[in-house]
Amino acid sequence: MTQRILIQLDSDLQPSSFDSVVAIDAGVEQLLRYGGVQVTSVETLVHGAMFTRGGDDLCKTAIFIGGSDVDVAERLLKACRDAFFGPVRVSLMLDANGCNTTASAAVVAASRHADLADSRVVVLGGTGPVGRRVAQLLAGDGARVTLTSRSIERATRACSEVMETVGEGEVTPVAIAPGGQTAEALSGAEIVIGCGAAGIELVDKETMLGLDSLKVAIDLNAVPPAGVGGVGVTDKAAPIGSGVGYGAIGVGGLKMKTHRMAIESLFTSNDRVLDAHEIYAIAKSIG
Amino acid sequence: MTQRILIQLDSDLQPSSFDSVVAIDAGVEQLLRYGGVQVTSVETLVHGAMFTRGGDDLCKTAIFIGGSDVDVAERLLKACRDAFFGPVRVSLMLDANGCNTTASAAVVAASRHADLADSRVVVLGGTGPVGRRVAQLLAGDGARVTLTSRSIERATRACSEVMETVGEGEVTPVAIAPGGQTAEALSGAEIVIGCGAAGIELVDKETMLGLDSLKVAIDLNAVPPAGVGGVGVTDKAAPIGSGVGYGAIGVGGLKMKTHRMAIESLFTSNDRVLDAHEIYAIAKSIG
Amino acid sequence: MTQRILIQLDSDLQPSSFDSVVAIDAGVEQLLRYGGVQVTSVETLVHGAMFTRGGDDLCKTAIFIGGSDVDVAERLLKACRDAFFGPVRVSLMLDANGCNTTASAAVVAASRHADLADSRVVVLGGTGPVGRRVAQLLAGDGARVTLTSRSIERATRACSEVMETVGEGEVTPVAIAPGGQTAEALSGAEIVIGCGAAGIELVDKETMLGLDSLKVAIDLNAVPPAGVGGVGVTDKAAPIGSGVGYGAIGVGGLKMKTHRMAIESLFTSNDRVLDAHEIYAIAKSIG
Numbered sequence: 001m002t003q004r005i006l007i008q009l010d011s012d013l014q015p016s017s018f019d020s021v022v023a024i025d026a027g028v029e030q031l032l033r034y035g036g037v038q039v040t041s042v043e044t045l046v047h048g049a050m051f052t053r054g055g056d057d058l059c060k061t062a063i064f065i066g067g068s069d070v071d072v073a074e075r076l077l078k079a080c081r082d083a084f085f086g087p088v089r090v091s092l093m094l095d096a097n098g099c100n101t102t103a104s105a106a107v108v109a110a111s112r113h114a115d116l117a118d119s120r121v122v123v124l125g126g127t128g129p130v131g132r133r134v135a136q137l138l139a140g141d142g143a144r145v146t147l148t149s150r151s152i153e154r155a156t157r158a159c160s161e162v163m164e165t166v167g168e169g170e171v172t173p174v175a176i177a178p179g180g181q182t183a184e185a186l187s188g189a190e191i192v193i194g195c196g197a198a199g200i201e202l203v204d205k206e207t208m209l210g211l212d213s214l215k216v217a218i219d220l221n222a223v224p225p226a227g228v229g230g231v232g233v234t235d236k237a238a239p240i241g242s243g244v245g246y247g248a249i250g251v252g253g254l255k256m257k258t259h260r261m262a263i264e265s266l267f268t269s270n271d272r273v274l275d276a277h278e279i280y281a282i283a284k285s286i287g
Numbered sequence: 288m289t290q291r292i293l294i295q296l297d298s299d300l301q302p303s304s305f306d307s308v309v310a311i312d313a314g315v316e317q318l319l320r321y322g323g324v325q326v327t328s329v330e331t332l333v334h335g336a337m338f339t340r341g342g343d344d345l346c347k348t349a350i351f352i353g354g355s356d357v358d359v360a361e362r363l364l365k366a367c368r369d370a371f372f373g374p375v376r377v378s379l380m381l382d383a384n385g386c387n388t389t390a391s392a393a394v395v396a397a398s399r400h401a402d403l404a405d406s407r408v409v410v411l412g413g414t415g416p417v418g419r420r421v422a423q424l425l426a427g428d429g430a431r432v433t434l435t436s437r438s439i440e441r442a443t444r445a446c447s448e449v450m451e452t453v454g455e456g457e458v459t460p461v462a463i464a465p466g467g468q469t470a471e472a473l474s475g476a477e478i479v480i481g482c483g484a485a486g487i488e489l490v491d492k493e494t495m496l497g498l499d500s501l502k503v504a505i506d507l508n509a510v511p512p513a514g515v516g517g518v519g520v521t522d523k524a525a526p527i528g529s530g531v532g533y534g535a536i537g538v539g540g541l542k543m544k545t546h547r548m549a550i551e552s553l554f555t556s557n558d559r560v561l562d563a564h565e566i567y568a569i570a571k572s573i574g
Numbered sequence: 575m576t577q578r579i580l581i582q583l584d585s586d587l588q589p590s591s592f593d594s595v596v597a598i599d600a601g602v603e604q605l606l607r608y609g610g611v612q613v614t615s616v617e618t619l620v621h622g623a624m625f626t627r628g629g630d631d632l633c634k635t636a637i638f639i640g641g642s643d644v645d646v647a648e649r650l651l652k653a654c655r656d657a658f659f660g661p662v663r664v665s666l667m668l669d670a671n672g673c674n675t676t677a678s679a680a681v682v683a684a685s686r687h688a689d690l691a692d693s694r695v696v697v698l699g700g701t702g703p704v705g706r707r708v709a710q711l712l713a714g715d716g717a718r719v720t721l722t723s724r725s726i727e728r729a730t731r732a733c734s735e736v737m738e739t740v741g742e743g744e745v746t747p748v749a750i751a752p753g754g755q756t757a758e759a760l761s762g763a764e765i766v767i768g769c770g771a772a773g774i775e776l777v778d779k780e781t782m783l784g785l786d787s788l789k790v791a792i793d794l795n796a797v798p799p800a801g802v803g804g805v806g807v808t809d810k811a812a813p814i815g816s817g818v819g820y821g822a823i824g825v826g827g828l829k830m831k832t833h834r835m836a837i838e839s840l841f842t843s844n845d846r847v848l849d850a851h852e853i854y855a856i857a858k859s860i861g
Contacts, residue, residue: 013323017331017333018338021292021339048592051826052595252338304620306622307622308606308622539625
């Protein structure tokens with residue numbers, strides 16, 4: 001029996017133990033782990049995956065791209081695709097810093113409590129990799145998205161990037177100064193998702209409790225204090241104001257299932273490329 | 288079936304092949320090996336172990352700390368413990384440079400031929416990691432220990448460290464100049480254990496043969512010449528003077544069994560911390 | 575059941591994924607992979623292989639030496655052998671940059687179409703590791719070999735090295751200036767093997783078609799343009815002029831089988847050293 005091999009490319013010096021354990025639990029039999037991976041090292045490693053197994057066995061080798069730096073990971077993903085020769089290729093998955101599985105799980109959790117196509121969503125602190133992906137997945141499903149940042153320049157740039165990826169939809173940048181008018185930005189929102197840096201409160205509990213339109217609030221920050229006031233890190237559809245809340249651990253179960261199922265699906269054919277869109281589809285199938 | 292994963296943290300650039308092979312032979316199914324590990328890299332790696340498996344499966348992930356530098360390993364062990372959140376933790380084992388398994392095997396071998404609680408023991412060249420551990424285990428079992436070094440300062444410091452760890456007992460520093468009065472330091476000793484650097488004779492054969500009180504002599508140096516004169520590297524309870532002798536390979540079988548059993552025991556719960564004391568208990572159970 | 579462990583030593587910073595996948599497909603159960611390996615790191619790693627398993631289990635650990643730099647790999651091989659203590663050793667295989675499996679497969683492919691002991695062979699661009707090995711295997715089987723290079727000095731040095739290894743036989747250096755008299759050098763050759771750098775045409779198609787003595791032409795260059803004009807990269811005994819041709823992929827099947835069988839044979843005893851000669855014998859047994 002040909003063993004399932006996952007080549008783990010990680011731009012961090014020490015490749016993620018998290019990604020390795022999840023891969024093993026998803027049925028990977030042999031892990032080839034690489035740390036400190038640079039774009040220049042990719043071609044040889046990908047060719048080693050392409051040219052060692054033929055026919056039906058080629059799909060038993062796949063590549064996972066991780067690391068804490070999502071931008072570098074995207075360049076590694078491109079380098080992998082550039083190394084392919086037509087149909088001679090292996091499946092690829094990008095989940096650097098958990099960006100795709102986290103964003104997908106958050107949006108699926110939100111969709112349990114509100115019709116995305118009919119919702120106004122505010123993505124707080126949304127300029128990072130997870131925030132941009134959350135906005136992308138929401139806009140792709142027809143939500144009207146507001147993306148906030150302390151800097152209007154960064155918010156605007158993130159929105160442009162999201163719109164480029166999605167093609168159509170509504171993603172509007174809003175700047176919120178520290179201690180500024182968050183309530184105003186949230187006004188009328190059914191969904192609020194906090195994607196800011198660890199340990200920064202993006203909106204206080206009072207504001208959240210006063211938001212009458214709220215159906216679901218999600219805080220993806222795992223380190224206290226909460227990014228979205230009133231949402232506990234382990235909350236899972238716990239009541240908050242007029243809606244329910246999910247914390248980082250509260251969406252963690254779905255995130256983990258999505259991650260494992262995505263890894264499993266890599267080995268079903270040799271031409272999969274799992275990025276935000278494809279991983280979101282997997283998360284949706286789990287619900 | 289959840290696979291047994293061991294995360295091998297090694298401060299050497301190339302993680303130990305010795306530790307990896309022993310881990311595999313002890314039933315580890317997947318090794319996640321890290322070289323050049325620094326204290327700053329530990330937290331993320333430990334969190335990856337803590338947050339990927341839940342419930343009964345958490346104890347199927349454990350961490351081994353190795354490397355040739357025992358002091359660095361102790362700092363890595365502390366960093367692992369600092370990364371835990373209360374009961375969310377995984378089992379840990381420290382055996383950098385084989386210090387704990389070697390010291391434990393040596394003391395257990397000695398205990399076959401003399402009642403430790405009733406013995407005077409001289410630990411020759413005892414200021415290194417193995418020597419300090421040998422002294423610690425002996426003192427903990429009630430032996431009266433003399434620890435020698437060429438430097439009285441280093442001997443005194445080592446004895447203080449040992450006493451701090453043990454809490455009670457007798458560990459006395461003695462300086463022996465090169466070519467100095469070893470016979471005097473050994474006078475009345477039932478147990479002599481050589482823990483010095485490779486290739487240095489700590490005591491000559493004549494002195495050993497003249498030591499009437501001797502019950503057991505152990506030389507942990509594996510590279511000729513012998514550290515304890517008259518003890519061959521493969522000796523295992525071979526006659527020497529009035530007692531018996533063990534060489535490094537002579538205690539090697541017990542050391543290896545102890546190492547393997549310690550690795551196995553890591554996966555029986557998620558909260559074990561195997562350092563000198565715990566590994567000695569395992570060696571004792573083997574006998 | 576004691577698991578088959580392969581220690582993969584690679585002088586490249588990122589150890590070869592190609593070599594790892596082939597090892598797994600050859601039945602290796604646990605890979606201990608090392609990148610950036612230097613001669614100074616070898617002893618400890620080899621001792622870890624030697625001193626962890628005893629008796630019949632020792633042969634279940636073996637060492638593979640790879641990396642893109644064959645000269646460094648040869649120094650690593652020597653360092654491995656130097657680390658052994660008499661019969662306490664493990665089996666070794668060197669196939670840095672695929673040099674031995676590629677050269678062996680090429681020579682075996684040639685032997686299907688011509689009696690080596692009765693042939694004149696030209697090894698074009700033969701000063702590199704693969705070319706020198708091709709010349710060595712051919713000369714060892716009695717072929718009269720001409721080895722070409724753009725530089726007579728390098729050709730002469732390569733021939734001397736080959737003769738030193740083989741002991742007896744005929745290996746003659748010839749310099750061919752770029753655009754020079756290749757036809758003259760090839761005159762009367764039954765076998766032509768191109769071993770030059772990727773993307774350099776060593777001889778044009780016209781010359782090959784005009785070579786009446788030709789029985790078999792092999793081009794080991796996998797990147798267009800062909801090194802030996804008229805030979806396609808996937809050709810496998812395809813007609814060319816008066817003989818047949820093989821491209822790099824055309825001999826690839828035999829190369830891969832040889833590589834896998836060589837890895838398998840490492841675990842049949844603890845004292846094998848698989849370099850050019852031994853790997854050629856394996857390729858011959860496959861045919």
